Amino acid sequence: MTPPLRTGLVVGKFWPPHRGHQLLLETAAAQVAELLVLVYANPTGHGPDSETMPAPVRAQWLRELYRGDNLTDGLHIGSTPLRIFALTAEADGVPLDTADDYTHREFVRQWLAGQGLAVDAVFTSEDYGPGFAEHLGVAHVSVDAARAQVPVSGTLVRDNPAAYARYLHPLVAAQLGVVPPAEVPRVVFLGAESSGKSTLCAALAEACGTVWVPEYGRTLHEQKNGNLGYEDLLYIARRHAELEDEAATQAHGVLFCDTNAATTALYSYYYFHRCDPALQAMAAVCGQRYAHTFVCAPTVPFEQDGWRGPEALRSFQHGMILMQLDYFGIPYILVEGTVAERVAQVRAALQGRGELPA
Incomplete structure (x- = not known):
């Protein structure tokens, strides 16, 4: 009409x-x-x-x-x-x-x-x-x-x-340097390409009876056949935040999130040597937005799916993520081993802090 x-x-x-x-x-x-x-x-x-x-x-x-x-x-x-x-x-x-x-x-x-x-x-x-x-x-x-x-x-x-x-x-x-209150605690997983973030998030969501949010940057990257522009990086961070907010209403006890705006800002600098001030601001409040941060060690076998950079970049990406977390003063826990071992490490950490029932 x-x-x-x-x-x-x-x-x-x-x-x-x-x-x-x-x-x-x-x-x-x-x-x-x-x-x-x-x-x-x-x-x-x-x-x-x-x-x-x-x-x-x-x-x-x-x-x-x-x-x-x-x-x-x-x-x-x-x-x-x-x-x-x-x-x-x-x-x-x-x-x-x-x-x-x-x-x-x-x-x-x-x-x-x-x-x-x-x-x-x-x-x-x-x-x-x-x-x-x-x-x-x-x-x-x-x-x-x-x-x-x-x-x-x-x-x-x-x-x-x-x-x-x-x-x-x-x-x-x-x-404005603030974060809207969350319906449930948000747990974010960071890591280099092919470090097992998505697999771990999915496994944890299933094990804990809740939901998880995939990395929207990957979704848009595939949708645009790899042709992302500088302006897309802020958009990715915005849409990912919106998808988190939507998923939070369906979550039970905790929400697992694959990647955050801080990593998106890193990619903005990596690919375009600059970062929108609005994206910088979103990266700066990640310490407030997420209750817990886990970093996946790049020790699982590298899988080249046609969308990722070369395996040689994994170590560099991992180091940059750790440097950024230290810069923002965000505490994190490094997880490694098999998927089952990583799930156990995360669950133990969250149970120890009262975020999950024992």
Whole structure:
């Protein structure tokens, strides 16, 4: 069924983006054929709206949340195309936050006209919504104005990120140095290529009656026939975190995870000699995200499946992982031997810490 409204508009600071913003965007996208999003703020009248996360950075976080496997497909929420614009005082003449309602409404009206953009409805969660829509001459749709579904605001998050981390996507939370609370303890397995992580995770999940999360980077690597780009590495970390969150609701007592964002960051440096700051931030909070970290020793027979690098790299990869864990101050346990021996080592360690029944 074709949405009754052709183009929707959402305007906000998104400072930072939170689950309430996502509810607003996703509700709007379900009712329009295309959604436009304007990200801006001007609290001081000089310089960027935020030194640490200015509008272009916040807009890029939103773009990352709604990109798919292939960047060439553009941004979408479901099947609805999404266009996100970052406006600044320097480039676009954004009015001060303290300016009156008319000034803000007229600024948006003129900006849209200057871009040749027409909208059919404005979606907001704020009291200013009806008057704003009337000024633009379009319909207004209110979304959770009472904050009943997602009781959070940007101000609350800025004032106390840790207290409201549950209302943040893992990618955004990491930029603030916090981690959303987990439903169950997460146990992550790291290791060089062909070090037995996937096999061990599957065996442990079966032995412990729970679920595990495969390495999403491997999934996308195969899906794209090995042609991963630099931008894919942050996407891999984001999707892997989302898959963990989804699996956590099905886990029993513990969730086993194959690889984390820190290893993804290593691969970003290895293949592209650089790493997106947002991915760096996700790597930096891995010590908080996972209750326990195990490293698989590269002592099992190497299996070349057509997707891995040469066996000679295993020792180097293993050393880099250990160096990174030491750098972040993340304690870990090295596991080796047969699959059965490794399962026994992990179970004994978790039982000793009360994470699994004896």
